[in-house]
Amino acid sequence: MSDSNAFAPPEFLPGWVWLVGAGPGDPGLLTLLAAHALGRADVVVYDALVDERILGLAASGAERVYAGKRGGKPSPSQPDISDRLIRLAREGKRVLRLKGGDPFVFGRGGEEALALVAAGVPFRVIPGVSAGIGGLAYAGIPVTHRDVNSAVTFVTGHNAVGEVPDGLDWPALARGSPVLVFYMALKHLGAICDRLVAAGRPRDDAVAIVCKAATDQQTVLETTLAEAAARAVAAGLEPPAIVVIGDAVRLRKGLDWLGAIEHGRVLDADPLGLKRRQQAG
Secondary structure, rough: OOOOHHOOOOOOOOOEEEEEEEEOOOOOHHOOOHHHHHHHEEEEEEEEOOOHHHOOOOOOOOOEEOOOOOOOOOOOHHHHHHHHHHHHHHHOOOEEEEEEEOOOOOOOOHHHHHHHHHHHHEEEOOOOOOOOHHHHHHHHOOOOOOOOOOOOOOEEEEOOOOOOOOOOOOHHHHHHHOOOEEEOOOOOHHHHHHHHHOOOOOOOEEEEEEEOOOOOEEEEEEEEEHHHHHHHOOOOOOOOEEEEEEEHHHHHHOOHHHHHHHHHHOOOOOOHHHOOOHOOO
């Protein structure tokens, strides 16, 4: 291949802010542009969910600024974070705003980008692998499968003030989307499950809770909608977590590739029982 066909990333210029998605955990899920930005940034402003191994890829002289927001713990306000990005850029620094997952998927990247626009600060957005897709794939759960669903709905587990989302159409969610993926839902899991059941979702609907997805500490709890909250408490599960509801969870019996690699787990070639039912019929 000639040099003219090689990947040539854009220059990371002084005074710019790059809003970059770090993916759900595994450094191998970084994009080429994210790795490029890490190697050239003067300042890395990073979230709580960014893996330490990813931060280790930053340039040796880069300043690291923690801007993590975790529920119930002291953390900088969103305006403070945006103001800091603006100030650092105006100092002529290459500012990398590093966010877990994708900056525009429940990551407040849009809020920060609009603040930069209002301040006249140039910026670039580098998408990342969202935990609701990549994290579930690491758990062996595809968010779409033609034998299960032709639609998937991504939902935040809390609103702007940390409570159960109050603007959701729960009956529409319960009956209209075959697969639901909730971000940041562990704290309010009981209330969320209760509202879905009350709105018509089957109590025995399959649920998986994936904690610390795509990291060495990943754990997966498979349960049902009726039992999810109690079992999560009994298991001592802690955030960050992704909760997926629907028959896509049942595919994990055949697609838990990490379990197969690490524990020699035997995978089910017909996890939904479709072929077995056809043969029986």
